[in-house]
Amino acid sequence: MTMAWRRRTHRTRAQARGAVSILMVVLLATIGMAALVSIDVGHVFYRQRQLQSVADMAALAAAQQLRRADSNAVMTERALAAAQASGTQNGFSGAAREDCGASPGGEDGMAVCAGVWDPNDAAAAAGGRHFRGSYDPARMSPNAVRVVVSKTVPILFGIxxxxxxxxxxxxxxxxxxxxxxxxxxxxxLNFESSRSALALLLGNTISLSASxxxxxxxxxxxxxxxxxxxxVGTVDELLNAGLSLSEFYALVLGAANKESLLNAMLGGMPAIIDARALAAGxxxxxxxxxxVLAPAMSSAxxxxxxxxxxxxxxxxxxxRGAAVDLAGAVPLLPGSQLALRIVExxxxxxGPVRPSTTDPMGxxxxxxxxxxxxxxxLQLGANLVDSRVLSALTPTLVLPLRVQLATAQSALTGLRCAAAPADRRATLNxxxxxxxxxxxxxxxLGQCANSDVELANVPLGVAHVAVMASPRQQTVPGNSITSVLAPGDHQEVSSRGQLAALVEDLARNLDLKVTVSLxxxxxxxxxxxGGIVSALSSVIFGVLGPTLDGLLAALGIQLSNADLWVHDVDCDNTRLVY
Known part of the structure; x- marks a missing residue:
């Protein structure tokens, strides 16, 4: 009994030891397999992180190329080259190709697409990307680059x-x-006189202190x-909202936290100016x-x-198109007249620095x-004499002139970005x-004469002298000047001697007819x-110059003069948006 029990106990223990050994083998095998799977998963995760870093750096490098002034095709080519170079630098050996398909990346390599990213584009909002590779190049410029990187990685412990x-x-x-x-x-924008100019434009109603x-x-x-x-919701809606002048001033002063000046700016302003503003759109x-082409206008x-x-x-x-009231702005001789119209x-x-094939400046x-x-x-003569007898014998001299102040244009031809706003520069031509x-x-006075004009009427008792002039229009070109200015800088550029040149050209083109009636x-x-042009032009300029200079000073205007102001330079950094 005792011996049999001992033999059974021994067999049971042996069987138990065998069962534990099998379980241990199974457990160790399971742990080993789990470890191998974990290593594989970790390896894939690590390679995915590497691949994402390659895509991020390539997208940033490619997007930088869109900041340069060039055609859309050239910018796309540069973006592709930059993405390839960035991938190579970051250890990615796959070739870059242009691919703007809906779901690129089906094969190993790098798919690059220069397109438009617009967070307000509902049609392109799928997956939070807000990106479309197709766009109208006449209305838009690419403002973003999508990079999709694909790579097959081996399974370390797979089949x-x-x-x-x-x-x-x-x-x-x-x-x-x-x-x-x-x-x-x-x-x-010569601000020493601009307040008076604005007062004239607003009907002499402005009451604004110098400070x-x-x-x-x-x-x-x-x-x-x-x-x-x-x-309004968008910049485009703002640009197209019709306003009266009062509404425009309220909008600008309100946005600038200067609403307290609104009454001083518009107090008593004639209603006709508001009506003109609405009529002028x-x-x-x-x-x-x-x-700035849409949708990149948001960058401005x-x-x-x-x-x-x-x-x-x-x-x-x-x-626009209306005569500005110049009464009392400039002292003139009695009987003289002034008229000023804003044609355009x-x-x-x-905007950005971008060449143009349609603008005359390029x-x-x-x-x-x-x-x-x-x-x-200008009138000098009978109006200066009160006596009817004397005024009948007083010569009358009249010089009616029309001076056209043509348009001057300034183009943005270069920008220098820097971290400090004060170090940024804009180049203007x-x-x-x-x-x-x-x-x-x-x-x-707003029209050039198309027939002879009487300049002088001189009664000499039994004789009478009349001086007529045949009108000829002469043009005087200006010049081109390049300026490099920081934000807030102002520069005055001008073509010297333009007023004297205009008067001399006028005198040179006056063919006088002197008629003596006896x-x-x-x-x-x-x-x-032709032979006496210098002497005559100096006389005319001596009479005309001070009056015109006084008028132009009151309005803050000079002939062939341009005041350049750079208000701001904004250099947005390239960023990842997906």
Whole structure:
């Protein structure tokens, strides 16, 4: 009994030891397999992280190429080369190819697509990408690059001969081009006299102190601030919103936190100016030339715009085609007249450096001055004498002139970005187009005369002398000047001696007919001024110059003069958006 029990116990223990050994083998095998799977998973995860880093760096490098001024095709080519170089530098050996398909990355390598990233594009919002590779190159420029990197990695402990696992990483880099805001004016931004000029444009109603005006000169407002103040959703809606001049001023001053000046700016402003503004289609887009193709215009939303300049430009848009009231602005001889009309209002420019095949200057972002007609009629003679007898014997001298202040344009041809805003620079090329002068019609100083004009009527008792002039229009070209300015800088560029040149050209083109009537018998002599042009032009300029200079000083305008202002330079950094 005892021996049998001992033998059974021994067999049971032996069987138990055998069972534990089998369980241990199974357990160890399971742990080993789990370890191998974990190593494989970790290896795949690590390679995926590497691949994503390659895609991120390639997208950023490619997007940087979109900040350069060039055609869309050249920018795409450079983006592809930059992505390839970045991949190689980061240990990726696959070839880069251009692929703007809906789901690229089906084979090993790098698929690169330069396209448009727009967070407001609902149709391209799938997966949070907001990216489309197809766009209208005439209306848009690429502002983002999508990079998809695919690579097959081996399974370390898989079935021998297996294909491995194909990994895929995607990144989208956005690079809005650096933009600048600038303006060019014919002396209109010479702020020593701009308050008086604005007063004339607003009907002599402005009552703004010098310190308040200087505060507006030193204040900027952004498109995004104007958009929020206007309560619209996009910059495009802001640009197209129709406004009266009062509404425009309220919008700009409100966005700049200068609403306290609104009454001083518009108190008693004639209602006709508001009506003119609506008739002229006043809106932010008429004041700004936004040289940024959609949807990249959002890159200009944070560029600072000078408040004083916006107010001045809007007033000129409102007065387009209308005669500005110059009564009392410049002291003239009794009987003399002045007339000023804004033919084409100026515009401020906001945009990037980008060549243009359609703009005459060859650059897309350009600002221009206003084009004005200045009519002046100087009269000296009978109006100075009260006596009817004496006035009948007093000679009358009349000189009606029309001076056209043609448009000057400034183009953004270069930008230098830097971390510190003060170190940023904008390069502007300014071209002054022709100015012209002609004899004007006496009953309409805004039109050149098309027939002989009487300049003098001299009674000499039994004799009578009349001097007539045959009108000829002469043009005087300006010159091109390159300027490099920092944000907030101002430079005045001008073609010297333009007023004297205009007067000399006028004198050179005056063919005078002197008619002497003696006892009713007329004798006419034609007088060519070629030989005495210097002496005559100096006399004319001596009489005309001070008056014109006084008028132009009151309006802040000079002939062939351009005031350049760089309001802001914005250099957005390239960033990953997916």
């Amino acid at each position: 021998p001969g297996g294909e491995g696992r194909r990994l895929r990483a995607e990144a989208i880099g956005n690079a809005s081009p650096p933009v600048a805001a600038f303006s060019v004016g014919s002396g209109l 308040d005006w200087q505060g507006l000169v030193n204040t900027t407002v952004t498109l995004d601030q104007l958009r929020l103040k206007a309560g 006043l809106n932010v887009g008429r004041v700004l030339d936004l040289g 939303a944070d560029v600072g715009l000078n408040v004083a300049e916006l107010l001045m430009l809007a007033a000129q848009v409102a007065n 209002p100026p515009r401020m420019a906001v 650059w897309e972002t350009t600002a221009r001055t206003s084009q004005m007609d200045l009519g002046i009629q 300014t071209v002054t187009t022709v100015s012209s002068i002609c004899l004007a019609r006496k009953n309409d 006892l009713g018998i007329p004798l006419t002599t034609e007088l060519k001024l």
